[in-house]
Amino acid sequence: MPAKGNVDSRVTTASAMFAGLAGLAIVANLAVAVGYLAFHDGAGRAAAASSRPVAGALPAPSVATVNALLQRRSRAVLARDRAAFLATVDPSGQAFHAGQQVLFDNLAKVPLSAWRESLADTRPAVAADDGWTARLRLTYRLRGFDRRDLVYTEYLTFDRRPGTGWTVSGDGAAHGLRDDPQIWNSGGLTVVHGRRSLVLAEDGAVDGELPAARTAELRDIAARLDEGVGAVSGVVGDRWARHAVALVPATEQKAEELAGDVRNLGDIAALAAVTGDEGGQGTGEDRLVITPTAFGRLTALGRRVVLTHELVHVAMGGARDGKTPMWLIEGLADYVGYKKAGVPTRAAGRELADLIATGGVPATLPGATEFAGSGDRLSAAYEEAWLACRMVAERYGEDRLVRLYRTAEAEPEDSGDPRLQDRALRSVLGVGTDRFVALWRAYVRRELA
Structure with missing residues (x-):
């Protein structure tokens, strides 16, 4: 998700993190990616x-x-x-x-x-x-x-x-013949092994020696991924590989190539992508692509939330899912990312709160159009989705939140049909779309208005 300001890295406590940050998005709302990317065969x-x-x-x-x-x-x-x-x-x-x-x-x-x-x-x-x-x-x-x-x-x-x-x-x-890009085909490579993670990074070594700060950064990424695997499994269960491979290129251009020729990644800190999928048959593997500039601007807490968010996409198949409602895909990822992060609701939902102050609570859940936007409206779409999923977890329980995602994911038709969402809501929560939206709007108003 696009960033909307510089990040203040002077973080010691949750309250200090947000002091003086009015108007800036930090942690997951700073830069997280949709994760709908797949490589072609070249x-x-x-x-x-x-x-x-x-x-x-x-x-x-x-x-x-x-x-x-x-x-x-x-x-x-x-x-x-x-x-x-x-x-x-x-x-x-x-x-x-x-x-x-x-x-x-x-x-x-x-x-x-x-x-x-x-x-x-x-x-x-x-x-x-x-x-x-x-x-x-x-x-x-x-x-x-x-x-x-x-x-x-x-x-x-x-x-x-x-x-x-x-x-x-x-x-x-x-x-003029171009290979499918790989992290190891230009410059030196550094490999860092975590307990449940593997980090492959263009190392930027000078005279064969990797700068200490770069080594520490890569080890920190592996450690946060290891921690994130446990956090994600604690919510969505163990029905996934429970490990992750992260690609850390040295430039934004290389990040765009690794992400499947996606453009303008300068404001995206990380994203989930499907790689090595021959013919689009669903046979690839998930990779996290970490972009150098935006990720480097994140605080320690921001990195934790962003990486956990992307791991949810890996665990739930968000990087390859073409039919589950976007508010469920991104909302669940933000819900898990923010859980136990100690981020105040109004700080995490600032853009949505500002829009409510001028135009009232949104009338409908965010759809694909809102997530394809930019600026404050895009940020607000993530915040709307996050609060929708948090409401489900608080009102019905995390198990039913995950089951709602799985039920919507299992629908055989395209998610553009609103009846599919309605069927999933009725099946898992016992309410239709209209009633769910009413509950969500009341929840948003109570939390942010």
Whole structure:
């Protein structure tokens, strides 16, 4: 969710946190993300490229030759055999060879239980005088975190050199072919293991040494994720993986790429995204993408609330859910994030309180349109959703709040039909939409007006 001001990091107690912060949104309302993001397979992002041979182009290697080369690379990655991996790379291209060294060193730090590069298409994406560029299918799995192999697209160029035979000489960049982005494919990588979390970060190391502040920040993220897993399970139960992988890029541009080419993440501190989902079949895994600028502006409490909020999306499938009402998805995430955070209601609901003061209590629950907005109205939509879910928890119990989400999620049709929400409310709470909205409006008025 977009930020609306700078964050005062001088926090010692809950009361001190909010002193002097009139008009600013802090903690979860500062920057949390909707989490409706999914990667595509990369084929649609490639620039147009001809597969027709050109004058001087090398004859294509056999499929067996390329597959054997890729198998050697894959085995070397899993065996952490640097020499064997680099033996597949053309040594004459210094820049590409150096990049492949960095790639291998990064992958050697990652707990991989599977890694395989294979041909996705036996026809070349480009056949030119600089080699034979092919579209590849990369599959991998993180040990202890991924339940299935994740699938991505990448491009490699193969060239034949006297005395060495076919080697990998480049990627597809020279031909406008773009790999699916990975956290480890540019710059150094730092890996931090928590009890239930894994943090993969572009490290920004200077002369091979990571600054102490950066190390502390990454360890803090892992610790807060570990804590958040317990907090989320305490409300929604254990029907989820109960662990998390966080990607921490060094730039906002890289964060946008990792989040699936989402733009303007400068005011979003973190978001949940589905990665490695081949063909949109629901076979990917959830990742948290942490953006450097907005997350860096959060207080310690803010980081705790934001990360817990995003973990709720992971636990409940919010990053892949296309039909549950948005007020339930975001409201439940904020409810769990704020629970036991000691945040005063009027501080957390400031934007909504301001709107009520000028225009009265909203007449309806926030829908997709409100969550697609910006500024104070978007902030108010999150606050409306949070108070709706908090009202359910207080009036009916947390178990029924979670059951309401699960019931709405299980509806077979699209959430745009208001009858689906009404059926879920009647089934779980025994009230229809009209009665529920009336109860919610009265609750909002009592809490904020």
